[in-house]
Structure formats: C-alpha cells, structure tokens
Amino acid sequence: MSAILEVTNVSKRFAMGGILSRNYVNAVVDAGFTIEEDQPEVLTIVGESGSGKTTLARMILGLESISEGDIKVAGRSVSGRVNRAQRLSFMRHVQPVFQNPFEAFNPLKEVDRYLQASARVLLGATSRAQVEAAMDDALQKVGLSLAEVKGRFAHELSGGQLQRVAIARALIPNPAILVADEPVSMVDASLRMTIVNLLRDLRDQLGVTVIYITHDLATAYYISDRIIIMQEGYAVEMGPARVVLDAPEHPYAKLLKDSVLPVENAGKSRVQPADRKTAQAAAKLSGTGELVLRDDGRSVRLPRDGDGSVAV
Amino acid sequence: MFSIIRDLFKYNREFAVGAVLLGLIVFFSILSFFSPVDPTMLYIEVPDRPPSGEYWFGTNSRGQDMFWQLTFAFRNTLSFGLMVAALSRVISIVVGLLSGYIGGVVDRILMFFNDIFVSLPIFPILVLFYFVLRSDLTTFNLALLMACLGWPFDARLIRSIALGLRHREFTRHAVFSGMSPAKIMFEEHLPYVMPIVFSTAIANMIWAIGLEVTLAVLGFTNINIPTVGTTLYWAINHSAMVVGVWWWIVIPVIIIVMMFIGLFLLTVSLNEYIDPRSRLRRMGG
Amino acid sequence: MAFSEETVREQRDVLTLNGLKAYYQTNYFGVEREVRAVDDVSLSVREDEVYGIAGESSSGKTTLIKTFAAAIRPPLRLIDGTVEYKFGDRVVNPYDMDEDELNDLRWKHVSYIMQGSMSVLNPVRRIKKSFRDFAFEHMDRSRAEFWNAVEDHLKLLYLSPDVLEAYPHQLSGGMRQRVTIALATVCHPEFIIADEPTTALDVVVQKDVLAMLDDIRKKLRSSVVFVTHDMSVHANMADRVGIMYAGRIVEEGPTSELFTSPKHPYTAHLVSSLPQIGDTTRKPALEGRPPNLAEPPRGCRFHPRCPLAIEKCTTDVPPLESVGANHRSACWRSADVRPLTPAVKPKTGESA
Numbered sequence: 015m016s017a018i019l020e021v022t023n024v025s026k027r028f029a030m031g032g033i034l035s036r037n038y039v040n041a042v043v044d045a046g047f048t049i050e051e052d053q054p055e056v057l058t059i060v061g062e063s064g065s066g067k068t069t070l071a072r073m074i075l076g077l078e079s080i081s082e083g084d085i086k087v088a089g090r091s092v093s094g095r096v097n098r099a100q101r102l103s104f105m106r107h108v109q110p111v112f113q114n115p116f117e118a119f120n121p122l123k124e125v126d127r128y129l130q131a132s133a134r135v136l137l138g139a140t141s142r143a144q145v146e147a148a149m150d151d152a153l154q155k156v157g158l159s160l161a162e163v164k165g166r167f168a169h170e171l172s173g174g175q176l177q178r179v180a181i182a183r184a185l186i187p188n189p190a191i192l193v194a195d196e197p198v199s200m201v202d203a204s205l206r207m208t209i210v211n212l213l214r215d216l217r218d219q220l221g222v223t224v225i226y227i228t229h230d231l232a233t234a235y236y237i238s239d240r241i242i243i244m245q246e247g248y249a250v251e252m253g254p255a256r257v258v259l260d261a262p263e264h265p266y267a268k269l270l271k272d273s274v275l276p277v278e279n280a281g282k283s284r285v286q287p288a289d290r291k292t293a294q295a296a297a298k299l300s301g302t303g304e305l306v307l308r309d310d311g312r313s314v315r316l317p318r319d320g321d322g323s324v325a326v
Numbered sequence: 327m328f329s330i331i332r333d334l335f336k337y338n339r340e341f342a343v344g345a346v347l348l349g350l351i352v353f354f355s356i357l358s359f360f361s362p363v364d365p366t367m368l369y370i371e372v373p374d375r376p377p378s379g380e381y382w383f384g385t386n387s388r389g390q391d392m393f394w395q396l397t398f399a400f401r402n403t404l405s406f407g408l409m410v411a412a413l414s415r416v417i418s419i420v421v422g423l424l425s426g427y428i429g430g431v432v433d434r435i436l437m438f439f440n441d442i443f444v445s446l447p448i449f450p451i452l453v454l455f456y457f458v459l460r461s462d463l464t465t466f467n468l469a470l471l472m473a474c475l476g477w478p479f480d481a482r483l484i485r486s487i488a489l490g491l492r493h494r495e496f497t498r499h500a501v502f503s504g505m506s507p508a509k510i511m512f513e514e515h516l517p518y519v520m521p522i523v524f525s526t527a528i529a530n531m532i533w534a535i536g537l538e539v540t541l542a543v544l545g546f547t548n549i550n551i552p553t554v555g556t557t558l559y560w561a562i563n564h565s566a567m568v569v570g571v572w573w574w575i576v577i578p579v580i581i582i583v584m585m586f587i588g589l590f591l592l593t594v595s596l597n598e599y600i601d602p603r604s605r606l607r608r609m610g611g
Numbered sequence: 612m613a614f615s616e617e618t619v620r621e622q623r624d625v626l627t628l629n630g631l632k633a634y635y636q637t638n639y640f641g642v643e644r645e646v647r648a649v650d651d652v653s654l655s656v657r658e659d660e661v662y663g664i665a666g667e668s669s670s671g672k673t674t675l676i677k678t679f680a681a682a683i684r685p686p687l688r689l690i691d692g693t694v695e696y697k698f699g700d701r702v703v704n705p706y707d708m709d710e711d712e713l714n715d716l717r718w719k720h721v722s723y724i725m726q727g728s729m730s731v732l733n734p735v736r737r738i739k740k741s742f743r744d745f746a747f748e749h750m751d752r753s754r755a756e757f758w759n760a761v762e763d764h765l766k767l768l769y770l771s772p773d774v775l776e777a778y779p780h781q782l783s784g785g786m787r788q789r790v791t792i793a794l795a796t797v798c799h800p801e802f803i804i805a806d807e808p809t810t811a812l813d814v815v816v817q818k819d820v821l822a823m824l825d826d827i828r829k830k831l832r833s834s835v836v837f838v839t840h841d842m843s844v845h846a847n848m849a850d851r852v853g854i855m856y857a858g859r860i861v862e863e864g865p866t867s868e869l870f871t872s873p874k875h876p877y878t879a880h881l882v883s884s885l886p887q888i889g890d891t892t893r894k895p896a897l898e899g900r901p902p903n904l905a906e907p908p909r910g911c912r913f914h915p916r917c918p919l920a921i922e923k924c925t926t927d928v929p930p931l932e933s934v935g936a937n938h939r940s941a942c943w944r945s946a947d948v949r950p951l952t953p954a955v956k957p958k959t960g961e962s963a
Contacts, residue, residue, distance in 0.1 A: 062813035063784075077498070102504055110502055117495040122517045128503040135504030172900030173668070183503060202667035203840050204877070207884045208896035229814055232843075236886040236894070259888055273814040275821075277885055280846035281866025287822040288815045 017086070018107065018190045018223070019049040019074070024083035026069050042066040042073070043247040043300075044083070047240075051190065054221040056213060058234040058255060060270065061244035070244075071195050071227050075110050076101075088190075106136055109184035111194035115176035115201065119168040125176070126164050128183045129153075136187035152182040155220065156212055174205030181212060185222070192216065195227040210237055231274050235259045243267045245293070248300040253312025263314045265292040334599060341599075344591030351585045355404055358397035365390070365398040365552045374571050384573040387564040396578060398552040403535055404585070406465050406553065410534035411527040413473030418481040419523060423511040425481070426488025427497075437485075443478040451475070452537070456546040463548055472534050480526040484519050491515045521601050528593040532586055554578055622657040624697060625802055625834045626679065629653050631692035633678040636685075646904045648674035648687070650858035653931070656802075661828065661835045663849030663866065665842060665881070667901050671858040672838050676804050680723055681705035681713060696720065698801050718749040722795040724824075726807040731791050732779040738790055739775040746797045764797050768827055785816030789823055796827055803828060803835045810839065821848060842881050846870060851937065854878050857902045857912035860931060864938035874940035874948050876917050883950060911943070919944045 026042040045066075049057065061067040072078040074085055076092045085092045087107050090100075112118040119125050126149065133139045133148040150160040156178040163171075163179055171179065177197060184192055194213065198206045214237045216222040228234055234241060238255040243266065251264040262268045273288050299317035307313050334341040363370060369389035377384040383392035425436040455471055456463055488511070491497055500510045535554070541547045542555025549556045557578050561567075566574040598604055630653055635646040648671040656662045666672040677683050679694045689706065696703050698720050705713060717723070725731060732741050742761055750757050762772045774782065774790055782790065788808060796803065805824065809817040825848065828835050837848055845852050845866060853863040854877060862875035873879040884894045899916035902908055908915055914924040923943050931941040942948065 062815060075502075098506075105502055105504060110498070112495045112499060114495060118499045120496045120500070120514050123514065127513075128499060128505075131500070131503040131505045131509070135506075175900060180499070183499075202901065203842065203881060204667055204884070204897045204901070207886075207894045208898070210886070211893065211896050231814070232886040232888055235888045236891060256891075269815060271888065273818045274888060275818070275843040275847050277843050277846040277870060277882075277887065279867075280870035281850065281868075285818055285821040285825055285847050287819045290815060 016051050016089075017048045018051040018088055020084075020086040021045055021047050021070075021074065022084050022086075024070070024073060024085060025081050026066070026073060026078065027081045040247045041069040045070055045242075045244075045249055046083075047242065047252070049191065049223050049225075054217045054223045055239040056217050056224045056226055056237050058226045058228060058238035058241045059244060060228060060231060060234050060241060062229060062270075064246065065244040066247040067227050067244050068195055071193050071225065074225065075108065075193055076104060102136060105189075106187040107189055108191045108193060109187065109189040111177070111181055111184055111192055111197045113196040113200060115173050115180055116168060118180050119176060121168050123167075124165050125168055125171065125179055126160075126166070129163075129179070129186060132183055132186040148186055149182075152186045153179070155185055155216075156182045157208075158182065172205060173201045174208050177201055177209050178212065181209075181216075185216075185220070189222065191223045191225060193225045193227070196229070197226070198233065199228075199230075206233075213237055231259060231270060243270065245300065246297050248297075248303075248315060249305070249313075250296070250300060250315045251312060252305075253308070253310070257310050258312050263308075263312070265296040269293040330599075334595060338595045338598070340591045341595035344588045344593075344595060347584050347588030348592060351400060351404070351581065351588065354581070355397055355401035358394070358401045361394045361397060363391060363394050365395055366550060374569070377573055377577075383577050384571070386561070386574045387566065387569070387571060388560060392573065392577065395552060395557065396581065399554050399557045399578065400581065400585075402465055402551060403538065403554045403582075406469050406538060407531040407535045409466065409469035410472045410476060411530045413470065414476040414480070414530055415523055415527055417473065418477040418484055418526070419516070419519065421477065421481040422484025423488050423515055423519065426485040427492050427507065427511050427515065429489075429492070433485075437482075440478045440481055443475065446475065448475050448537070449540075452541060453546050456541070461548055465548075465551060465553075468538070468547065469534075472537065476530055476533065480522070480530070483522050483526065487519055487522060488515055491518055521597050524600065525593050525597050528589050531589060535582075554582055622659065624655040625658050626656040626836075627693075627695045627697075628655070628679055629693045629695075631675070631678060631694065632690040633674055633683060633687055634690050635674075635687050644905055647858050647907065648904055649678055650907075652692075652858075652860055654853055654860060654863060656834050656836055658834055659832050660850045661825075661837055661848055663845040663852040664836060664838045664855060665840060665845055665852055666855030667840055669901060669904060670855040671904070672840075672855045673806060674858075675855065676723075676806055676836060676838055679705075680717070680721060680804055681708075682723070696802065715749065718746065718798050718800070720800050721802045721804065722798070722800040724792055724795045724803065724805040724808045726810055731794065732787065734779050736778075737775065738777055738779065738782075742775065742794060742797065745794060749798050761797060765793055767830060768793050768796075768823060783816075785812055785820060788812060788816075788820050792820070792824060792827065796831060796833075799831050799833075801833055803833050804838075805835060806838045807840075808837075809844065810841070817844075824848075842885055854881070857907055858904055859912065859941065860939075861913065861942070862938075862940045863931070864935070864940075868935070868938055871950070873950060874934045874938065874945040875913075875942045876919050876944075876948055877913050879948050879950055911941070919947055 024042060024045045025040065028039045028041055030037045030039055047057070049055070059067045059070060069078060073080050080093050087104060092104065119128065129149045129152065130145055133145040137148050139145045139148050146160060153159055153163060158175065158178055168176060198209050201209055210233050213224050213226065217224060226234070226238060235255060240253065241255040241258050242249050242252040243258070243264070244250065245266045251258055251262060251267045258267065259271060262271050269288060269290055300315055303315045303317045305313040306316050335345070371381070371385045371389050371391050373385055373387050373389045375381050375385040381391055381393065383396060385391055386395070421436050421440065425433045452471065459467065497510060497514065500514055538547065538553065539555040539558065542549065542553060542559050543562065545559060547555065549559055558575065561574040566572070630651055631649055632651055633649040635648055637644045652675060664672050664675065674687065677687070678689060681694070683689060694705055696705070703716065705716060708716065732738065747757055750760065752760065765772055765774070768789065770789060770793055774786070779787055792808070808824065809820050812820060821844065839845065849866045851864060852866050852869050853860045854875065855861070856877050862869065862873065862878045869878055870882050873882055880895065880897050884896065886894055897916055902912055910926045911924040911929050914920040917924065921944065929941045929943045931939045934940045934945050
C-alpha cells in the first residue's frame, strides 16, 4: 500500500495587520492524515466557519502556501510545484469541486468548455472524437450525457445539474482524489441528495477518494468513512465517522452533534440554546493538548495535566 | 448581428441618434474618394466665396472648395482617431489583463512602467518628436506615437477588473481544467473587460483628436495633410474670422461636434448592450 | 420539554391572502419576459403561531413575503388578489395605504428580519444609531423613555446593553443576527416576517438564534412567518408549514403531520431525503430540475418530476383542497401519497 495523499503536521498562519503591529492567526495547526492509494474512502472534515477546514482544503489543492509541515501527493510535495508540466501532473491526481456551482462556470460561456479543456490538456485527447468520447464518458458517470450539456450556458441548468457537470469535469483526468468544499450548500434541497449520493457512488463504483468539507453533520454521517472534526484550527477528534458521530467524546464534537436540529418530534420540539461553555473551555486547552488514540480507532485531543502527562 | 442592430435601433433612442449622426459623418468622409479635386491643389476656385448652391460649404482664402476639402479632413481625422484608439486599446488590454491575472512580479513590473507613462508630459514629447521627424511625422506615425502614450490609465482600469475576476470561482475552475493563462485571460476574462474597452475607446478618440487639433493649430504637425486641425490652422493663418470668412471655421467645428456627440451616444448605448449583466438578463439568466 | 403554555384556544387570523398573484414583468431590448413568481396563493396566518414557508430557490417564497409585506417594486407587480392584516379590531390592506401609513405599519405592526444582517446595520455607525434611526419615530416616546424601552427589550432577549455601543463588525455573525432580531422586534410588532434568518450561520449559532427567536415571539405573542428551505429548521420552529413549489403552495398543514403523513409527493420527498445522524440507508434523490417560472409546465407544475403523475396531472391544475383538519394539498392523487421512508422513527424515551 502506498499513500496517494500524505498530510504531515501541516500548519497555516495568516499575518494580519500592518507593518508595525503584526498579528498572526493560526488557521490550521498541526493537521495530519494519510489517504491510501488502493483504499478509496470519503474523508469528511467538519467544522464551523473559522475552524480552518477550508484553509486545509485549499492547502491540499495548492491554492494556499503551507506555513509548516508538508503535503505530498503521490510522493511529491505540493509546495514544490513550479512549472506548468508539474502543475498539470498534480491536477491529474487531485481535482476540486467548488462550493457554488453557479459561480464555478463563466456565465458568459458554454459549460462544456471546461470539459473540453480538461479532456484536451489533462487527458491528452487530440482528435475531436476522442475529446467528445471523454466528455460523454465522464458525464455518463454522473448521470448526464453530452447531448444534454453541449452548448448550454450555466443559467440554463439547475444548481444540481451544474454541480454534476462540475464533478464530471473533475473526473475527466481520472483523479485519485476529489476535494469537495461544501459541494451541496448552494444546491437546492430537492437536488441535494443527488449530489451526496453521487459522491458516495464515486467511491463505491469508481474508487475515487472524496475529501468532503462540510458543516453538516447529518450528510457527513450519511456518506463518510472517516471524519475529522476541527475547532479553531485544531483537529479535536478524528476517526471512523460512525464511531465518532454516534458517541462523540470531545466536548466540541458533542456540542456540534447536539446542535444538529432533530426532525423526530417535528412540530413538537422546541429549540434550546446551545451550551458551549465546555466546548470553549476545551478550545482554550487545545493548544497544549495532544491527540490520543482510543481502542475504537478514534483520536481525541485531550489537554495535558500540570505534570505534562495527558489526561485520559 | 443584423438583428442586434435592428433591436438596438428599435429600443434604444441613444443608439439610433448616435448611429445616424456618425453614419452621416462616415458617409461624408467616404465622399472624399469620389472627390473631383485634389486637396493639395491651391487656388483652383475663386477664393472666399460664402456657402451657396455652387459651393455648399463655400471656398476658403486658398482657393479650395471647402466641401471636398472637409471630406478629406474628416476622413483623415476619423481614421487617425480610430487608429490611436485601436492601438492603445490593444496595449491596455494586454497590460491590464496580464497584470491583473498573473499578478506578482509581472504585475509590479508592468505597473512600474504604467506609472512612468502616466507621469510623462505628453505635449512636450509630441512637439519634440515633430522637430525630430518633421515631414516623416505622417498620420500613421503620429497615431502610433499617441497610442504609445494613451494607454496607461485604461490599463489600470482593466487591471482592476481582471484582479476581481482572478478570484472568481470560475477562474479557478478554468485553471483546474488545464486552461492556459492566455486562454483564461483572452477567452474567459476579456468579455468582462469589453465594456470598459469600448467606453474608454471613445474617450481616447476624443483625447487623440483634440490633441491632434491642438498640435495642428500650433503648426506642430505636417500641415500639408488635410485634417480638421490643419483646416483650422490655415483658417487662423488667413485670419478667417477677421476678414469675414466665418464658414471656414464654423462649419468644421459644427461637424466635429456632431461627430463627438454621435460617438458618445453610440458608446453609451453599446455599453449598456454588451455589459455582461444586461447580456445575462437578455439571455434569460 | 415544556410547551404547556400553548393552550388550545380560538385563534384569529392575523394575515389573510386571497388569490395572490405577483409577476415580474420585464421588457429588455424587445425581449419580453413574465416570471410568475407567485401564482394564485391563498393562505392565512393565525394569531400567535409560527407559519413556516418552505421551498427551493426560485420557488417564489421570497417574492411571496415581499408581496404581503407590500415591499414590491417594479419589475415585480401585484397582478391580482388581496392582502389583509387584522390587528385588534383594525383591518388593513397595505395596498390601500399611502407611504407614511405603510412606514408606520412596517415598524409597529409588521417587521422584517432579513438574511444578511450587514445589509440592515450600517457598518460605519454604532448599533445605537441604527436603533435610533429605525425605531425612534415609531415609538412615540421621549428620548429617555425610548432608550429605557430599548434596554428593557435587550434584556428580554438576554443581550447586554453594551452591544449598543459596538460597531457591527465588532460583533460575531450570530451576535449581529441577534441584534437585527432585537431591532426588528423593538416596537413589539404583532407580525414578524423572518426570511432565512439563519441560513448563513453555523450550526451552533443557528440553534442559538432560533432559540432566541422562539423565545421573543412567545414573549411578545406575535405571529411569525418563517421562510427557509431547510426542513429541519421548520421541524423545530413552525406550528404549520406551507410548502411552495414553482410559485404555488402545494401543501399546507401542521408540521408534525407534514413529516409523518405528507399528502403531496414533493413534501414526501423533501421529508424523506433529510439525512439524519444514526441513519445510513440510501436516501432517495429527486430527478429533474425546478421549473422555469417564465414557462412553467402545464397542469400540475410538479408533474415532470412526480413519481405518481398520471395523465390528468399534465393538463389540469390541482386545486389546494382540504385533506384533513388544517391540512390542504394540491395533488390529484393526494390519497395515494405515502411517506417514502419513515422519516420519523419512533425513538422511545428521547426527545430533541
């Protein structure tokens, strides 16, 4: 088994303020996980805004520089990419799916342009027949066809369809990993499950690993194999998704789970304000804490005691 | 294309008025190709005749029929303005898009030169070139020179739009589709820049023609080429207003004002039409 | 869980809509378009209830609330129908009022909570000034009394009076949204319209804001129209929900009934496709796309995507008819609609 993606002790610091008064904000602190090549999975990164989940995704995509640590895709460090050939080779391994499908396509251009470019440049198709075959093939995988998409503009398709086209586009170079940052938050409720189910099918049928960034624990539970829960830059709990979400251990993970609105007792239950005191206290201690591996496969960030040992 | 023009005529009064005004002027300057007289010949008509059935725009003190003389003048001035606008647009688009999209060092170097050009005193430089080149300062050479001086403000405008586009999600999507930077700039971003290009083109034409007139009136261009500027130069030289040959000055001024109003109305309406937002609305998005 | 104060009593209608139609009509370079965003909507909202409006983007839900708040401007036009508010013994129709009366109605009786708090709070002015600008003239009180009332109101919402001195950017997103709710309710309106008030917020904050909204409307005994696409929010907030699809209400009923025994296939789908923690069974996905409101499908607008569609659905528009107590559905086959998967699994001994 070889690793397709290795994230090792990655941190990201943003500098804020001017020349004289400079503050640093830790967006991501010491994140690490590995994705094996022949073991496709859905890895979910969950957190609120400001938790660093999007920054982590952007670093994996090479859109953000890394302050500390290293991210390796197929054995090559992402920060080391310089020339266009290396960049293209990276894109053949890792492809993004964007949050807002309406923004992901130039509204003044036909949507199939992106598919065409991917087929030509990333897949190396030369003849028109080859290009169209590659496009159609990818669109079939997401339940569409070239005939439905060719020559259409973004506003002629629904958000769900556009997101599927975007996923088809990402699949053209046969990448090992898709990084999907909130791929359903802008998609209508009735179409949302189409996309979520599709991500699940990509893993099961095409063997694509999906890194799914979301704030929605319910869909995370529905599709993920592994989950990383992030709070203020720290991974506070990670491990097998069902194990973690069925009985979260870290106070923040508990808080997140409790905040999911229940639909049992619809119309009869009343919302209570969240109790975030313990979670905030835990966040303060995260900096000094350490991830501890439990027997059930999860790791939890626990604060150190005064003598430097980790409380278990 | 035809249906676009028809729609614009039907629903946009600015476009209709502008197109008619400019159409008249273009038609007028095209007449120069059928001129029975050579514009460089002097004293071939009776001088100082007021406008009449025989001489529509009168004759000047140099014995030239002003009607045919002005057809040449407007042809030269119009093509000069277009040349300057087109050439400087090319420079400003390339610089603006490169600077905005590539960013980093490229942006800093380009904007460094941009700022130098912004601060250059244009008029003295043009006068200097006149004394160096003299009769080599043809209409084309002058146009080229002014194009090289007339791009920096608009390049900055285009850069600011490109900068915004760089952070749009569709640009990132294009990058991950393997599109080359050139393709992204000239196929994805250019349509968003076009409204600015059009509206600055007219401003640039007005600037170029105005400067040409100034130079010509002062005698710093090749005064043997008939343009609006040189027409006024000769009129002033012969004290046309003082001796009562008013048509020598008033008629060209009326026509050039018509031309500017026409150009202005046309850009205003075209701008509204090609603006991406209004385009999307028409497409039904 | 305490909801004992909800006693069963005769509830009067506060808002009544009758055959409301509001279209966007544009003519742009000769391209005429008519978007029927709200097409024949009749409903009523009762005293002291939360009426949820659910629907996807471009289902017309935002247009609907704009229309009954009389906040429409061209190209959106009221084509047909009536809007009627009843406050005490006063019956008012906002479309018969002049600008001053409308302004008065909007703050004292009807208030509007929007999605983006930043668009309400001026970013360069302290919160205090926003309160003074918006609410002072509607309260008919002296300056001192006004500030006392504002502080009392903030206390009622468990907000510290210190927020008045803050600038909007100094507050977190959740706090800003709470301040907007405080601002919208400071005149104690009888009727509150909330348009996706928590959509942009994180889950934890969302819960806080929802709890606060629920609290304040109980204290003020106001009616709330709550608009969101998120069915799980409706499940926890609304007494009744109206489901909008393509400009029409397709089903309306008590929240619990919509979740347990929906009578419209669209509702059935919405409810059953909600993923929940603890459940990994494959959820159904609805094919097709929401219709283009410029050229909606003939007959029932849902028929191209409907698993139950029959010949009649493609030609005749189903009326919104009563299918039970307080329960209306616009479907020719409402009797055949079954919950796709049991959305509500009986869980013993556990609530919320």
